[in-house]
Amino acid sequence: MGQRRFITVRLVLAAVLVAALGAGAAVTWARHRQAEHVATAVIMLHPLEGNAYSPGGRGDDLVNLETEAQVLRSDAVARAVLDRLGEKGEPSDLLPSVSVSVPPNTQLLDITARGPDDATAVARASAFADVYLQFRRSRTESAVYERTSRLEELVSLREDERDAAVARLDKLPQAAPERQLLEQQVQEVVVQISSLRAQLAGAQAVGLDPGQLVTPGQVVGAGPWASPLRAGTLGALLGLLVVLFVGMSRAGRTAPDVVRGLADLDDDGPVPLGVVTAPVRADSDVIAQVRSAVLAVGSDRPPVVTVALPGREYPLAFAALAESLTRARYEVVTVDLALPAVVAAMSELVLQDAVVDDVLVADGDFHSRLHPVTEASATRADFADLAASAEMRRSLAELAKRADLVLVRSPGLATPVGRALLAASTAVVVEFWPHVSTRAEIDTVLVEAERVSTHVVGLVEVDS
Numbered sequence: 001m002g003q004r005r006f007i008t009v010r011l012v013l014a015a016v017l018v019a020a021l022g023a024g025a026a027v028t029w030a031r032h033r034q035a036e037h038v039a040t041a042v043i044m045l046h047p048l049e050g051n052a053y054s055p056g057g058r059g060d061d062l063v064n065l066e067t068e069a070q071v072l073r074s075d076a077v078a079r080a081v082l083d084r085l086g087e088k089g090e091p092s093d094l095l096p097s098v099s100v101s102v103p104p105n106t107q108l109l110d111i112t113a114r115g116p117d118d119a120t121a122v123a124r125a126s127a128f129a130d131v132y133l134q135f136r137r138s139r140t141e142s143a144v145y146e147r148t149s150r151l152e153e154l155v156s157l158r159e160d161e162r163d164a165a166v167a168r169l170d171k172l173p174q175a176a177p178e179r180q181l182l183e184q185q186v187q188e189v190v191v192q193i194s195s196l197r198a199q200l201a202g203a204q205a206v207g208l209d210p211g212q213l214v215t216p217g218q219v220v221g222a223g224p225w226a227s228p229l230r231a232g233t234l235g236a237l238l239g240l241l242v243v244l245f246v247g248m249s250r251a252g253r254t255a256p257d258v259v260r261g262l263a264d265l266d267d268d269g270p271v272p273l274g275v276v277t278a279p280v281r282a283d284s285d286v287i288a289q290v291r292s293a294v295l296a297v298g299s300d301r302p303p304v305v306t307v308a309l310p311g312r313e314y315p316l317a318f319a320a321l322a323e324s325l326t327r328a329r330y331e332v333v334t335v336d337l338a339l340p341a342v343v344a345a346m347s348e349l350v351l352q353d354a355v356v357d358d359v360l361v362a363d364g365d366f367h368s369r370l371h372p373v374t375e376a377s378a379t380r381a382d383f384a385d386l387a388a389s390a391e392m393r394r395s396l397a398e399l400a401k402r403a404d405l406v407l408v409r410s411p412g413l414a415t416p417v418g419r420a421l422l423a424a425s426t427a428v429v430v431e432f433w434p435h436v437s438t439r440a441e442i443d444t445v446l447v448e449a450e451r452v453s454t455h456v457v458g459l460v461e462v463d464s
Helices: 002-035 062-072 075-085 091-097 118-171 178-204 228-251 285-295 318-327 340-350 383-387 390-400 416-424 439-451
Strands: 038-045 098-101 108-114 211-220 272-277 304-308 332-336 360-362 367-370 405-409 427-432 455-463
Touching: 002 228, 038 118, 062 098, 062 108, 062 118, 075 091, 075 118, 091 098, 108 118, 108 211, 118 178, 118 211, 272 285, 285 318, 285 427, 285 455, 304 390, 304 416, 318 332, 318 405, 332 340, 332 390, 340 367, 340 383, 340 390, 383 390, 383 416, 390 405, 390 416, 416 439, 427 439, 439 455
Parallel strands: 272 455, 304 405, 304 427, 332 367, 332 405, 427 455
Antiparallel strands: 038 108, 038 211, 098 108, 360 367
């Protein structure tokens, strides 16, 4: 009954907190909307030579219109708008206050401009619309001028060629054999001149209408939800609905088989070694018992003992157990895989980029640790593959020759690295956290340890 009341109180407090946060965020948004001055203008574009949206493109190709929208927000257009409005500053100061969108299946550009007041916002929206239409027209005029100038130049060249050929033809006798060839050349040049003049006429007839202003600049209202009262009420209501939804989802979900302590575990399972509280101390009686259990493990395999959780986290009792062993004057090599440098050193051993003497360094009496030849700031992405290799077992065995015991701090046994180290170890100390670890996780570890013939030293409960 008390637990249910506690859960209810937590749910009510969460609902109040989320509702307050939702209302606060909504009120802040509403006040921001009230302080905004926004205006819009709409222009309709006509396909025009020299522009992205041109007669040569497909009418349904919206990429062309998107390109036009990007050009509208260019520095050149913004600079012309600043000049027209008489505003000081750079295009980079003005452009963040302007946005352009292309309504689907239209030839329209919606221009939205913001300003310190309504009049400025309207002036900016209208100016961008007018300046851009003029900008499109000037680009077309420039493109047409370049094309017609080139065509006029070609016509002049061909006419010069024709006149020269006719002059040579007039000087030849009627019976001259060259006359037939010259007459044919004259005819070909005349045909080319006719074709070029037709192209020139077409270029000069290109329309110069860039489009039209459909909707001049006008102020956009803040809308009904710009009211802080309305927005705050809606925000609080949405927050309450979110908490209610989450609460109902959690209530309808089957609770996981969480282990509350050693008493929840079967008596016929691994030896319960005791309960310690984080931070774990090396002089704890429970750690002394764990040390004795580790040293009592008899095996013909190299003495490699892994400390790990059944889930995915790193254990908390590793450092205390290592210190306890060294205090008892046992030579220990620690392999703390929570440290990127140690992972790098093990990777060098597995890849045979280094030997044990290269990476093993003394760290006080009876204690040695790993240090890479090449410094590393992050864990290798392929370390799980390296950990599962036969070379990993050989490397751990080589380390075991330099000490009485190799003690490994492994990521959780539910991870690929953890499972690989479970198979590569002589024994494993299973640490679990009450109200976090589950019975299914622990049972999975026990089954896997039996399959790979790794001795389970026992279970240690660490209350963090």
